Amino acid sequence: MKLIVNGNNIDITLENERTVGEVLKSFEEEAAKNDATTISIVLNGKAVPAQDFENAIQQPITEDTVLELSVISKNDIKQAFTLSAKNFEQLSKQLSEVSVLLQSGKDKEANQTIADLATEIDRFCHTATLSALFPDTYQKLLIDGKEIGTFFEEFAPILKDFEEALKGKDTVTVGDLAEYEISPRLNSIAVALKEELA
Numbered sequence: 001m002k003l004i005v006n007g008n009n010i011d012i013t014l015e016n017e018r019t020v021g022e023v024l025k026s027f028e029e030e031a032a033k034n035d036a037t038t039i040s041i042v043l044n045g046k047a048v049p050a051q052d053f054e055n056a057i058q059q060p061i062t063e064d065t066v067l068e069l070s071v072i073s074k075n076d077i078k079q080a081f082t083l084s085a086k087n088f089e090q091l092s093k094q095l096s097e098v099s100v101l102l103q104s105g106k107d108k109e110a111n112q113t114i115a116d117l118a119t120e121i122d123r124f125c126h127t128a129t130l131s132a133l134f135p136d137t138y139q140k141l142l143i144d145g146k147e148i149g150t151f152f153e154e155f156a157p158i159l160k161d162f163e164e165a166l167k168g169k170d171t172v173t174v175g176d177l178a179e180y181e182i183s184p185r186l187n188s189i190a191v192a193l194k195e196e197l198a
Contacts, residue, residue, distance in 0.1 A: 001065040003027075014061065021057030023067065036073035037133050043067055074134050078197060080127040085193035087120045092186040099175025110174075114166065117182070121159075124189070125152070143192040144185075155185055 001023070003012045017023045020043060031037055041048040041056070044066050048056045059065075094113045101110040128148050131138035143151040158181045165173035 040070040088190040095178040095183040098178040
């Protein structure tokens with residue numbers, strides 16, 4: 001069989017493993033020693049969704065079996081959160097200047113900041129979701145004293161208003177929301193992450 005982990009071929013010597021499930025169990029035991037866990041499985045070129053997992057693990061291992069695993073570790077989460085903290089801090093500063101950029105006709109720079117904001121929030125939410133796989137480490141992550149979910153529930157309407165203002169080319173509202181509503185919240189996320197990672 002062929003085992004690929006995060007895109008890299010891994011030399012594997014089967015001992016008594018006869019099924020996909022047995023190989024996964026052995027792999028997970030090793031991964032756990034390194035504070036890592038599997039987040040997706042592709043068997044013979046096909047992704048294995050949760051509902052097909054039971055069926056997949058019963059499949060026998062053959063010479064032609066190709067098992068591709070995506071694995072994430074506590075360290076990966078830590079690195080992603082460290083990057084997010086840095087990016088949110090920078091974006092917080094940039095967003096407080098969006099109003100000035102728009103008033104001085106520097107729409108391109110303002111739009112780049114806004115695009116970066118969307119990318120970073122997506123990335124952070126993805127990392128935060130994955131961090132739930134390590135509850136002993138990350139369940140205490142609070143932003144302004146709130147759990148991530150609650151914080152973003154309250155943040156979402158502001159981002160929606162921001163999106164509407166952008167679509168309507170309402171530069172005054174865009175500038176105000178960026179500076180007084182979004183920028184401080186990004187700073188709060190950065191502070192919370194730095195405390196968590198300290």
